[in-house]
Amino acid sequence: MTAAQHIKALTSLLGDKSVVIDAGILASHLEEWRGKFHGHTDLMLTPSSTADTAKAVSYCADNDIKIVPQGGNTGLVGGSLPGLGSYKEILISMKRMNRVLEVDAANMSITAEAGCTVAALQQAAAEKGLLFPLSLASEGSCTVGGIISTNAGGMHVLRYGTTRALTLGIEAALPSGEIYQGLNALRKDNTGYALEQLLVGAEGTLGVITKATFKLVPAEIQKHTLWLAAKDPAGAVSLLAEARKATGERVSVFEIMPHAGLEFVLEHIAGTRSPLEAPSPWYILMEVASCTTDPSLAIALESWLHTALETGQITDGAMATTKQQATDFWRLRESMSEAQKHEGGSIKHDISVPVSSIPAFIKETTLLLEQQFAGCRVTPFGHVGDGNLHFNVMQPAGANTENFLAYWEAMNILVHDQVVKFGGSISAEHGIGSLKKQEQERTKPVAEITAMQAIKNALDPKNIMNPNVLFT
Amino acid sequence: MTAAQHIKALTSLLGDKSVVIDAGILASHLEEWRGKFHGHTDLMLTPSSTADTAKAVSYCADNDIKIVPQGGNTGLVGGSLPGLGSYKEILISMKRMNRVLEVDAANMSITAEAGCTVAALQQAAAEKGLLFPLSLASEGSCTVGGIISTNAGGMHVLRYGTTRALTLGIEAALPSGEIYQGLNALRKDNTGYALEQLLVGAEGTLGVITKATFKLVPAEIQKHTLWLAAKDPAGAVSLLAEARKATGERVSVFEIMPHAGLEFVLEHIAGTRSPLEAPSPWYILMEVASCTTDPSLAIALESWLHTALETGQITDGAMATTKQQATDFWRLRESMSEAQKHEGGSIKHDISVPVSSIPAFIKETTLLLEQQFAGCRVTPFGHVGDGNLHFNVMQPAGANTENFLAYWEAMNILVHDQVVKFGGSISAEHGIGSLKKQEQERTKPVAEITAMQAIKNALDPKNIMNPNVLFT
Numbered sequence: 008m009t010a011a012q013h014i015k016a017l018t019s020l021l022g023d024k025s026v027v028i029d030a031g032i033l034a035s036h037l038e039e040w041r042g043k044f045h046g047h048t049d050l051m052l053t054p055s056s057t058a059d060t061a062k063a064v065s066y067c068a069d070n071d072i073k074i075v076p077q078g079g080n081t082g083l084v085g086g087s088l089p090g091l092g093s094y095k096e097i098l099i100s101m102k103r104m105n106r107v108l109e110v111d112a113a114n115m116s117i118t119a120e121a122g123c124t125v126a127a128l129q130q131a132a133a134e135k136g137l138l139f140p141l142s143l144a145s146e147g148s149c150t151v152g153g154i155i156s157t158n159a160g161g162m163h164v165l166r167y168g169t170t171r172a173l174t175l176g177i178e179a180a181l182p183s184g185e186i187y188q189g190l191n192a193l194r195k196d197n198t199g200y201a202l203e204q205l206l207v208g209a210e211g212t213l214g215v216i217t218k219a220t221f222k223l224v225p226a227e228i229q230k231h232t233l234w235l236a237a238k239d240p241a242g243a244v245s246l247l248a249e250a251r252k253a254t255g256e257r258v259s260v261f262e263i264m265p266h267a268g269l270e271f272v273l274e275h276i277a278g279t280r281s282p283l284e285a286p287s288p289w290y291i292l293m294e295v296a297s298c299t300t301d302p303s304l305a306i307a308l309e310s311w312l313h314t315a316l317e318t319g320q321i322t323d324g325a326m327a328t329t330k331q332q333a334t335d336f337w338r339l340r341e342s343m344s345e346a347q348k349h350e351g352g353s354i355k356h357d358i359s360v361p362v363s364s365i366p367a368f369i370k371e372t373t374l375l376l377e378q379q380f381a382g383c384r385v386t387p388f389g390h391v392g393d394g395n396l397h398f399n400v401m402q403p404a405g406a407n408t409e410n411f412l413a414y415w416e417a418m419n420i421l422v423h424d425q426v427v428k429f430g431g432s433i434s435a436e437h438g439i440g441s442l443k444k445q446e447q448e449r450t451k452p453v454a455e456i457t458a459m460q461a462i463k464n465a466l467d468p469k470n471i472m473n474p475n476v477l478f479t
Numbered sequence: 480m481t482a483a484q485h486i487k488a489l490t491s492l493l494g495d496k497s498v499v500i501d502a503g504i505l506a507s508h509l510e511e512w513r514g515k516f517h518g519h520t521d522l523m524l525t526p527s528s529t530a531d532t533a534k535a536v537s538y539c540a541d542n543d544i545k546i547v548p549q550g551g552n553t554g555l556v557g558g559s560l561p562g563l564g565s566y567k568e569i570l571i572s573m574k575r576m577n578r579v580l581e582v583d584a585a586n587m588s589i590t591a592e593a594g595c596t597v598a599a600l601q602q603a604a605a606e607k608g609l610l611f612p613l614s615l616a617s618e619g620s621c622t623v624g625g626i627i628s629t630n631a632g633g634m635h636v637l638r639y640g641t642t643r644a645l646t647l648g649i650e651a652a653l654p655s656g657e658i659y660q661g662l663n664a665l666r667k668d669n670t671g672y673a674l675e676q677l678l679v680g681a682e683g684t685l686g687v688i689t690k691a692t693f694k695l696v697p698a699e700i701q702k703h704t705l706w707l708a709a710k711d712p713a714g715a716v717s718l719l720a721e722a723r724k725a726t727g728e729r730v731s732v733f734e735i736m737p738h739a740g741l742e743f744v745l746e747h748i749a750g751t752r753s754p755l756e757a758p759s760p761w762y763i764l765m766e767v768a769s770c771t772t773d774p775s776l777a778i779a780l781e782s783w784l785h786t787a788l789e790t791g792q793i794t795d796g797a798m799a800t801t802k803q804q805a806t807d808f809w810r811l812r813e814s815m816s817e818a819q820k821h822e823g824g825s826i827k828h829d830i831s832v833p834v835s836s837i838p839a840f841i842k843e844t845t846l847l848l849e850q851q852f853a854g855c856r857v858t859p860f861g862h863v864g865d866g867n868l869h870f871n872v873m874q875p876a877g878a879n880t881e882n883f884l885a886y887w888e889a890m891n892i893l894v895h896d897q898v899v900k901f902g903g904s905i906s907a908e909h910g911i912g913s914l915k916k917q918e919q920e921r922t923k924p925v926a927e928i929t930a931m932q933a934i935k936n937a938l939d940p941k942n943i944m945n946p947n948v949l950f951t
Contacts, residue, residue, distance in 0.1 A: 112835075113834055115720070158669050160667055164666065181926060181930065185929070187930065188924045188926065192902065193832070193833065193903065193907070194636065194641075194867070195632055195636065195641060195862075195865045195908050196906075196907060197907060197910045198906050198923060199911060200677055200681060200935075201643070201679065205676065208673055225724045225728060244585050251770075252697045254771075256769075256770060299725065359667045361583060361663075361664040361665065362585055362586045362587070363583050363584075363585035394665060431665065432663070434669045439670055447670055454653060454655075454657035454660065455659060455661065455671075455674060457657070458653065458659065459672045462938070463672075464937065465934055477671055
């Protein structure tokens with residue numbers, strides 16, 4: 008069959024609205040937001056129901072048409088674009104299935120369609136005095152299907168877990184075109200293999216998510232935002248353990264940043280200023296929150312802060328006293344990536360190691376990098392409470408960006424070898440996509456790749472679902 | 480090859496100590512503790528290392544020998560015994576691999592071998608001021624491999640999650656004889672399919688667990704145990720939501736029991752007495768705990784209790800003031816099953832529904848059962864905060880037990896149909912095993928069974944791993 012014949016058949020199967028061939032509309036779905044990946048396709052399906060999604064997948068399976076599912080297209084690893092390199096796929100965008108279906112307050116759960124944004128989930132939960140706890144930079148655009156397929160993390164994982172931990176049930180169109188009816192709202196279900204857990208983080212290779220149910224938690228009513236100065240990552244790690252105990256497990260956010268990272272922000276981002284007078288080698292953004300109005304939390308926190316200062320665990324610290332001040336603290340953290348762009352090229356690693364290994368990992372890896380790539384500026388920051396660092400390495404000041412970025416692969420290899428040595432992960436939260444599949448193959452034990460491939464073959468024997476990602 | 484030749488070959492492969500043919504020793508591994516299942520086999524392997532476990536599995540795969548892995552043999556669904564019915568398997572017991580390998584306090588994690596008991600995990604964590612939060616009746620005997628393979632739940636799931644939520648990494652011998660090296664201690668790892676999540680709850684059908692790493696949490700330093708009288712399950716459910724909010728998410732236990740259940744305990748279990756003067760249709764055992772010594776929690780709890788009494792949400796309530804009193808409250812809950820034995824036959828269901836559906840489910844299902852099985856005594860109790868009830872139906876007082884138990888299948892069908900209607904699970908925490916595989920097949924959507932079977936075939940093409948469970 009020709010492309011035109013397929014379009015005709017799909018239009019008659021799904022209706023006009025679900026079949027997009029307009030180049031202008033297509034173009035808006037084919038660019039990665041940073042401009043790093045450029046997709047190509049002549050066809051995008053936009054089903055408006057689970058049944059239509061399954062029909063679309065079934066048609067593609069029958070006709071050996073490869074599919075890339077797309078949510079908000081906010082990913083960072085080239086996992087949601089068709090037609091990269093020599094790959095040839097069509098898009099299936101879930102943007103028309105974007106409704107919140109139910110907030111069940113007594114069950115503390117929310118059910119929504121795949122194209123619903125995280126912001127819409129947060130909003131719907133908040134209206135019932137509850138919290139959808141995932142919190143990430145792209146929350147205004149990223150969707151239910153996307154966060155499931157990438158097991159999205161973000162700022163609140165420390166306390167509330169990743170998308171995996173929040174997912175109760177999933178409905179999906181399997182590569183066979185059958186519908187997986189796992190959309191339950193259960194806390195406990197031990198009836199065989201956890202297929203929904205397999206779909207979480209599968210990057211669209213095992214089916215198209217159509218709906219999901221997530222856990223909610225009581226809304227955070229009081230929130231205390233702190234900016235702390237720490238001597239080193241080891242101090243930060245022990246500080247976190249003590250903060251968890253002192254606050255009764257109510258630390259919601261615990262992020263570290265090096266002094267160089269803050270300096271770039273202060274220099275390049277208008278209107279920012281350091282919350283503390285003296286500089287410090289490392290800073291921590293910490294948030295403690297509770298669903299109660301109980302004033303004892305603030306008192307406990309102040310006393311803890313006082314002790315940490317006295318014992319020298321922190322050298323300085325500020326607790327936001329106004330909402331504006333808290334916003335200002337957050338802006339420093341949130342501008343980390345943006346500020347670094349002004350300093351030229353940056354080679355990025357999204358890695359994790361056990362929390363206890365963070366100090367040694369940073370120290371040893373920084374030394375190795377500085378030896379091998381003279382003048383490079385190692386600027387790791389991020390979710391230290393999850394053992395997850397955005398291990399960015401910036402070009403030497405004023406150096407040629409292109410020359411520096413040519414080290415990308417060599418540097419990845421050095422950093423990832425260190426990650427493996429420390430029992431870590433080469434992709435803590437962004438996924439593998441098409442970007443890291445070579446590194447994945449290089450670093451993951453063969454038995455594991457073999458098992459993954461066996462599962463993929465079993466569920467998608469024709470390899471129609473997102474064939475460009477995960478596997479080389 | 481003959482059985483004797485296999486024994487010789489396995490002895491030379493693994494050593495004397497790892498090959499057990501002594502009938503007396505075997506017998507101690509072949510009885511289910513309640514006497515409901517009786518296993519048969521002539522051979523048990525007891526490897527003492529991961530390498531030996533993998534060699535054993537590899538040998539069995541090469542020679543088409545079927546294997547049942549066994550931990551503490553405390554399961555309730557006939558999933559850890561070889562030779563049931565016409566099945567012919569050998570045992571692989573992990574009892575010699577029983578060490579705690581590491582408690583990493585800064586990472587809040589614990590690593591142990593598969594045969595290590597939950598009690599030993601709890602003990603090792605406690606020595607570092609931490610808590611391994613799983614809490615279940617069999618904790619003195621059940622093991623790391625067992626709790627993973629059955630995704631064990633228990634009393635603390637409401638706050639800390641099931642075994643699935645606590646599992647960070649797993650090492651296992653796959654059916655191919657290869658070693659799955661997923662023993663990491665990471666909070667975040669998005670590098671492909673969650674194979675460790677697939678092994679959780681797989682009931683030994685996808686490999687033999689050899690080691691695992693679990694999350695720990697700060698130890699519960701203060702603990703408040705309450706016994707409350709509630710009018711109905713609906714009241715209990717809304718009470719729970721309010722207690723979570725009032726205590727800042729520190730409810731660790733929330734169990735309901737009906738009046739009839741308590742009466743059986745008071746009648747049959749020596750030394751028990753009701754904590755409250757007047758009887759109530761339902762009772763709640765609630766525990767609130769914190770890793771702080773902060774006195775404001777007790778104050779908040781007392782004020783919450785006062786309000787709940789004033790508004791009539793509870794009709795009476797007691798807060799344990801001594802450790803003995805707390806133990807006495809717990810004993811009432813823990814004697815529920817034992818006490819019911821004195822009343823004759825009981826047909827059991829381990830079900831879950833969304834928490835919000837608990838009231839309607841109990842009401843409607845009780846009515847249907849009483850209509851269809853005259854005089855039966857419906858006595859549901861358990862983990863209402865997880866939507867998980869042990870929905871026991873007892874024989875009419877003084878009736879013939881054997882006649883009543885003949886209704887087992889018919890009653891299962893009625894209850895499970897209700898479960899399906901309410902979007903629930905026919906096995907919330909005990910698993911499917913060999914006991915429920917027919918009901919599983921009857922109630923699970925075909926697409927899901929097909930997908931499960933495809934995964935099983937992909938990873939265990941010879942079907943050597945625990946072939947009697949999960950699938951009909």
